[in-house]
Amino acid sequence: MSMTEQTCTLEESNVPPRRGYRGIVFQVILLMAIWLILSGHYDFLHIFYGVVSVAAVVWLNLRLDPLPLANCEPCGTTRINVPRLVIYLVWLLWQIIKSGFYVAYLVLHPKMPIQPALVRFDCILPNVLAKVILGNSITLTPGTLTTDIREDRFIVHSLTRSTGDDVLSGDMNGRVARLYTKDYNPDDLCFNIRRTDEGSSI
Amino acid sequence: MENFTIIQDIAAIALMLGGVFFMLVGSIGINRLPDFYCRAHAAGKVDTLGIMMFVGGMVVHEGFTLTSAKLILIIAFVAVTSPVATHALARRALLSGLKIWERQEPLK
Numbered sequence: 001m002s003m004t005e006q007t008c009t010l011e012e013s014n015v016p017p018r019r020g021y022r023g024i025v026f027q028v029i030l031l032m033a034i035w036l037i038l039s040g041h042y043d044f045l046h047i048f049y050g051v052v053s054v055a056a057v058v059w060l061n062l063r064l065d066p067l068p069l070a071n072c073e074p075c076g077t078t079r080i081n082v083p084r085l086v087i088y089l090v091w092l093l094w095q096i097i098k099s100g101f102y103v104a105y106l107v108l109h110p111k112m113p114i115q116p117a118l119v120r121f122d123c124i125l126p127n128v129l130a131k132v133i134l135g136n137s138i139t140l141t142p143g144t145l146t147t148d149i150r151e152d153r154f155i156v157h158s159l160t161r162s163t164g165d166d167v168l169s170g171d172m173n174g175r176v177a178r179l180y181t182k183d184y185n186p187d188d189l190c191f192n193i194r195r196t197d198e199g200s201s202i
Numbered sequence: 203m204e205n206f207t208i209i210q211d212i213a214a215i216a217l218m219l220g221g222v223f224f225m226l227v228g229s230i231g232i233n234r235l236p237d238f239y240c241r242a243h244a245a246g247k248v249d250t251l252g253i254m255m256f257v258g259g260m261v262v263h264e265g266f267t268l269t270s271a272k273l274i275l276i277i278a279f280v281a282v283t284s285p286v287a288t289h290a291l292a293r294r295a296l297l298s299g300l301k302i303w304e305r306q307e308p309l310k
Contacts, residue, residue, distance in 0.1 A: 114235070116237070157292065
């Protein structure tokens with residue numbers, strides 16, 4: 001499959017996204033759970049207040065413009081794969097811990113062996129939400145910080161040479177893409193690479 | 203039961219000390235690192251881990267209660283909002299044209 005066929009832009013998604021009952025039910029359960037945890041009173045009156053608040057919030061959310069989850073078939077479905085999401089979250093927690101230790105090591109090292117650079121790459125992901133997940137994940141993983149996302153182009157600040165290599169390996173792009181779709185080629189997910197520590201401008 | 207309380211206390215103290223350590227390192231990093239972007243690394247990551255470990259220590263200390271559920275919510279919200287805030291700051295800096303600091307002489 002060539003890149004051009006796979007390109008997924010927002011213009012293609014003029015079909016209004018279907019807003020299933022699944023999402024609303026999920027939202028109600030989540031909001032109600034948060035209400036019950038935060039209130040701590042389980043008598044009729046407090047739970048009634050909770051139900052009213054949840055209904056109001058869900059109503060407001062429905063009135064918001066839905067996220068432009070692009071409805072483009074070549075990139076796979078927009079429905080997230082829940083077991084993979086759980087695995088991904090565990091992996092991400094592990095990355096956060098590693099990241100803290102790594103940056104702490106760099107900061108406390110007497111010579112501070114850092115070699116900052118801006119790294120740019122393009123990444124085609126199934127929808128906008130996947131880009132947000134990837135951007136957040138890059139920020140949370142060791143030594144990298146997402147500075148800009150525009151269309152499919154990511155600009156990342158990396159603290160050392162090796163962390164820049166890690167971002168450009170496309171490993172994380174693959175992990176995010178696998179939340180939505182099965183078929184991908186890691187090389188297709190990370191291309192048009194440029195990096196300032198090799199003399200090119202961003 | 204006695205032993206369990208001791209283990210719980212040790213785990214809680216270890217996590218809180220770890221959290222304090224990382225928050226301290228985050229502050230040192232903000233002072234030591236050369237430019238804005240590198241400092242954002244220290245503020246956004248090391249501090250996140252520090253807060254998560256500290257609150258995690260409080261969860262262990264608290265045990266299975268409603269309070270610890272609320273504390274776990276705090277951890278989740280910090281984990282979600284901290285990278286977004288760091289990204290927002292770094293993006294503004296990049297768009298307004300702040301140049302990054304680069305090492306002039308190669309690393310040995």
